[in-house]
Amino acid sequence: MSLDVSLQTDPGVIATDPVEEARRQVEICNACRYCEGFCAVFPAITRDKVFADGDITQFANLCHNCRGCYYACQYTAPHEFELNLPRALASARAESWERLAWPGGLARLFQSRGDALAAALIAGFALLFAVIAALPGEGEGFYAYLGHGAMVAIFAPAFLLPLAALGVSLRRYWREVGGGRLALPDWREALLAAGRMRNLNGGQGQGCNFEKAERFSDARRHVHQAVLYGFLLCFASTSSGTVLHYLFGMEAPYGVFSLPKLLGVPGGILLVVGCAGMLALKAKADPALGTPGRSSGERAFIWLLGFVGLSGLLLYAVRGTGLTGPLLALHLGSVLTFFLLTPYSKMAHGFYRMTALLREAQDKRERAGG
Amino acid sequence: MSEADAATLTGEVWDVVVVGGGNAALCAAIEAAETGARVLILEGAPRDYRGGNSRHTRNFRCMHHGALGPLVETYDEEEFWADLLRVTKGETDEALARHAIRTSETCLPWMQAHGVRFQKSLSGTLSLDRTNAFFLGGGKALVNAYYLTAGDLGVTVAYEATVRHVGIEGARATHVEVDYQGERLTVQGRALVLAAGGFQSDLDWLARAWGPAAKNFLIRGTPYNRGVVLKDMLDHGAETVGDPTQCHAVAIDGRAPKYDGGIVTRLDCVPFSIVVNKDGQRFYDEGEDVWPKRYAIWGRLVAAQPDQVGYSIIDARSIDLFMPSVYPPVTADTIPALAEKLGLPVEAVEQTVATFNAACRAGEFHPQQLDGLATEGLDPPKTNWARPIAEPPFYAYALRPGVTFTYLGLKVDQTARATGPEGPYDNIWSAGEMMAGSILGQGYLAGFGMTIGTVFGRIAGQEAAAHVA
Ligand SMILES: Cc1cc2nc3c(=O)[nH]c(=O)nc-3n(C[C@H](O)[C@H](O)[C@H](O)COP(=O)(O)OP(=O)(O)OC[C@H]3O[C@@H](n4cnc5c(N)ncnc54)[C@H](O)[C@@H]3O)c2cc1C
Numbered sequence: 001m002s003l004d005v006s007l008q009t010d011p012g013v014i015a016t017d018p019v020e021e022a023r024r025q026v027e028i029c030n031a032c033r034y035c036e037g038f039c040a041v042f043p044a045i046t047r048d049k050v051f052a053d054g055d056i057t058q059f060a061n062l063c064h065n066c067r068g069c070y071y072a073c074q075y076t077a078p079h080e081f082e083l084n085l086p087r088a089l090a091s092a093r094a095e096s097w098e099r100l101a102w103p104g105g106l107a108r109l110f111q112s113r114g115d116a117l118a119a120a121l122i123a124g125f126a127l128l129f130a131v132i133a134a135l136p137g138e139g140e141g142f143y144a145y146l147g148h149g150a151m152v153a154i155f156a157p158a159f160l161l162p163l164a165a166l167g168v169s170l171r172r173y174w175r176e177v178g179g180g181r182l183a184l185p186d187w188r189e190a191l192l193a194a195g196r197m198r199n200l201n202g203g204q205g206q207g208c209n210f211e212k213a214e215r216f217s218d219a220r221r222h223v224h225q226a227v228l229y230g231f232l233l234c235f236a237s238t239s240s241g242t243v244l245h246y247l248f249g250m251e252a253p254y255g256v257f258s259l260p261k262l263l264g265v266p267g268g269i270l271l272v273v274g275c276a277g278m279l280a281l282k283a284k285a286d287p288a289l290g291t292p293g294r295s296s297g298e299r300a301f302i303w304l305l306g307f308v309g310l311s312g313l314l315l316y317a318v319r320g321t322g323l324t325g326p327l328l329a330l331h332l333g334s335v336l337t338f339f340l341l342t343p344y345s346k347m348a349h350g351f352y353r354m355t356a357l358l359r360e361a362q363d364k365r366e367r368a369g370g
Numbered sequence: 371m372s373e374a375d376a377a378t379l380t381g382e383v384w385d386v387v388v389v390g391g392g393n394a395a396l397c398a399a400i401e402a403a404e405t406g407a408r409v410l411i412l413e414g415a416p417r418d419y420r421g422g423n424s425r426h427t428r429n430f431r432c433m434h435h436g437a438l439g440p441l442v443e444t445y446d447e448e449e450f451w452a453d454l455l456r457v458t459k460g461e462t463d464e465a466l467a468r469h470a471i472r473t474s475e476t477c478l479p480w481m482q483a484h485g486v487r488f489q490k491s492l493s494g495t496l497s498l499d500r501t502n503a504f505f506l507g508g509g510k511a512l513v514n515a516y517y518l519t520a521g522d523l524g525v526t527v528a529y530e531a532t533v534r535h536v537g538i539e540g541a542r543a544t545h546v547e548v549d550y551q552g553e554r555l556t557v558q559g560r561a562l563v564l565a566a567g568g569f570q571s572d573l574d575w576l577a578r579a580w581g582p583a584a585k586n587f588l589i590r591g592t593p594y595n596r597g598v599v600l601k602d603m604l605d606h607g608a609e610t611v612g613d614p615t616q617c618h619a620v621a622i623d624g625r626a627p628k629y630d631g632g633i634v635t636r637l638d639c640v641p642f643s644i645v646v647n648k649d650g651q652r653f654y655d656e657g658e659d660v661w662p663k664r665y666a667i668w669g670r671l672v673a674a675q676p677d678q679v680g681y682s683i684i685d686a687r688s689i690d691l692f693m694p695s696v697y698p699p700v701t702a703d704t705i706p707a708l709a710e711k712l713g714l715p716v717e718a719v720e721q722t723v724a725t726f727n728a729a730c731r732a733g734e735f736h737p738q739q740l741d742g743l744a745t746e747g748l749d750p751p752k753t754n755w756a757r758p759i760a761e762p763p764f765y766a767y768a769l770r771p772g773v774t775f776t777y778l779g780l781k782v783d784q785t786a787r788a789t790g791p792e793g794p795y796d797n798i799w800s801a802g803e804m805m806a807g808s809i810l811g812q813g814y815l816a817g818f819g820m821t822i823g824t825v826f827g828r829i830a831g832q833e834a835a836a837h838v839a
């Protein structure tokens with residue numbers, strides 16, 4: 001029985017490399033364990049004594065930046081151990097997304113720079129205005145501005161290619177963290193954890209410490225739920241439209257009581273409210289506990305997502321008026337940008353998070369001998 | 371929470387002035403404030419380090435009948451009392467101790483009602499899940515919760531407010547003198563609660579009590595518990611309890627910070643190792659008992675060695691048997707190379723290891739229990755887990771004494787009231803480490819420090835508030 005203690009770091013030597021620094025802090029936590037009840041990260045840490053790079057990547061993606069462990073920690077600066085686990089894991093997390101992105105390089109740009117994201121959005125707008133101007137419409141509603149065929153030609157690849165790129169990244173992730181074969185209970189466990197944002201509830205439902213420092217609050221969990229479910233509803237709305245179109249030959253525009261509208265309108269509202277809430281909470285939260293150097297990219301992404309929702313709602317509100325054309329270009333331009341940047345913007349976090357939750361469920365099950 | 375300026379502190383006669391900002395102080399402040407009293411907390415540490423040693427704790431010991439919060443089964447008064455009697459070897463005040471034990475049961479719900487959250491016993495501490503209730507996030511989370519509660523109740527807190535002197539006339543405290551924001555202030559209060567911890571961070575005092583070796587001790591907790599108020603009360607002739615020369619010291623990793631290293635500096639490898647001093651000689655049976663029962667005596671053992679340092683040496687077969695220290699081990703492929711790296715006399719270490727190895731005999735090695743695998747004809751012997759140190763790589767950890775707290779404290783009665791030269795003071799109460807010597811005269815029972823602080827902190831707060839009502 002031996003242990004590779006050469007992986008161990010010196011707790012007193014603060015590292016500049018994100019993975020190395022996260023490892024240093026994780027080792028201190030493993031010797032302490034006081035935060036065990038806050039989230040899934042600590043129980044995962046205690047399953048080992050030393051940590052390879054892949055372990056750090058996994059912990060980093062499991063952490064939801066609830067910040068409970070920062071305010072509870074007796075080793076935060078000015079203590080010489082300078083614990084700030086939320087930040088250390090956030091750093092390692094952002095680093096992992098940028099390292100695993102395919103093709104590489106793009107993620108670094110859009111994760112860190114809001115202006116790059118804004119430029120991409122403007123390009124998206126311009127493209128859609130140009131396309132709408134150049135191509136003839138065919139049909140009713142917004143198809144009068146951009147035909148169905150053209151829409152599919154643009155959005156099918158814009159949706160599928162980024163997903164393929166993400167798939168490559170997630171495979172790399174899975175290999176790096178040593179993932180194996182998944183079982184059905186792993187999916188159930190991970191989906192429940194994600195669906196309820198369990199890792200933001202403070203371990204006992206009291207909430208997290210995102211925007212109120214030592215006080216617990218459920219605000220972040222609630223706005224994040226609004227964004228998540230708003231997004232999923234919007235996505236379901238679009239999917240239902242596709243199904244109606246192809247399977248039932250029912251073409252847009254759809255009425256108020258049609259599936260796409262029943263899903264899409266509440267979805268859009270949730271998305272907009274959630275994004276606004278998220279931005280407000282971010283403004284209150286201590287930036288020293290977030291991801292260093294990425295806040296501009298993070299904020300820009302929330303604006304983009306909120307704009308997708310808002311422009312969608314407006315598009316519906318102005319139907320039949322002369323504003324439909326320009327709004328359609330704005331909405332579709334933002335959707336296009338959003339799709340294309342999925343693997344390279346903060347949007348990627350949802351996919352990595354889900355993968356990390358799956359890996360956690362699997363690891364827990366396997367070690368329990370299940 | 372109102373953080374005070376100097377004028378606020380001196381601008382009124384407070385109902386209750388609480389000296390200290392740890393668990394005991396906060397419990398007192400909250401109890402007093404809940405009666406409507408005007409309460410001021412004078413905390414010597416800056417806000418980042420508020421909470422004294424309480425910020426390093428993880429649990430408190432609690433009597434209970436049936437499941438309570440995170441606690442399972444039953445832990446009754448008699449069992450609790452027997453545990454206390456065993457560790458203190460009778461150095462305790464039975465009436466006070468039983469009072470603390472009995473009251474502990476009502477403390478847990480009180481703590482929950484005032485913001486403290488509990489979690490199930492931490493991994494690796496299963497043996498405590500019946501006796502000790504763990505705080506979610508540890509002691510700093512508890513301290514944070516109490517500061518929030520106190521703030522919501524209107525308690526005023528002054529950080530970096532070091533009390534230098536207690537003004538006493540006859541049996542009455544009239545005021546305290548405080549260093550605050552560069553000034554010496556006189557703060558007046560109708561009642562005074564002293565909860566400023568022990569004196570273990572004053573190395574000069576430790577050295578006077580223990581001898582010059584104390585300068586090499588590491589202090590596991592806050593650097594702000596320097597016994598200034600305790601000393602002042604001694605000068606007033608207040609009655610004390612507890613051995614003034616003794617402190618609770620455990621063996622910790624020798625590379626730990628001088629102060630505030632806390633829980634993570636513990637080292638659990640001793641039972642599977644041999645421990646040599648700086649001359650390369652063994653000095654005590656490393657396998658006498660399981661580590662949780664022995665780590666406290668190793669503090670003294672190491673303190674008695676030259677330069678107050680020891681080196682625990684293991685081989686590759688033992689490295690995975692214990693929680694690794696937070697510091698990486700010194701590693702080498704041969705014993706001489708290891709000794710060299712440690713700066714120890716190479717031949718002496720080689721000789722010690724060889725003699726030890728030769729004294730080991732065949733038998734079953736069981737790391738999780740007393741396996742009786744003892745050396746033969748070795749002095750001192752190793753009576754369990756004696757397996758040759760033979761398989762490279764070899765590892766070593768330095769050990770030093772880490773002081774947890776000192777025993778000397780103020781004598782109090784069941785109402786937590788302190789006693790002066792002419793009997794009980796009219797309006798001075800004390801709680802926590804500062805009076806714990808009454809109950810813990812020697813030894814230590816895990817989690818009892820926070821129990822004493824909570825029980826007597828609450829009593830002190832209630833009594834002080836009743837006095838001014
Ligand atoms: C590493 C470690 C782990 C421990 N773990 C546990 C555990 O799990 N369970 C347990 O029960 N016990 C534990 N203990 C013991 C426990 O910490 C103490 O028994 C308990 O915290 C004492 O509480 P207190 O309020 O009396 O003192 P403290 O919490 O030490 O508070 C003393 C306060 O007084 C202030 N102060 C000091 N001098 C002055 C002055 N002159 N003017 C103003 N303020 C002053 C300090 O800044 C501090 O805020 C541990 C101790 C250590 C060191």
Ligand code: SF4
Pocket residue numbers: 028029030032033034035036069070072073074075083085507508
């Ligand atoms: S964050 Fe701090 S208190 Fe929490 S487990 Fe880590 S070292 Fe311990």
Ligand code: SF4
Pocket residue numbers: 035038039040041042062063064065066067068069070085086089199
């Ligand atoms: S920030 Fe929250 S989720 Fe992340 S490790 Fe700390 S307690 Fe867990």
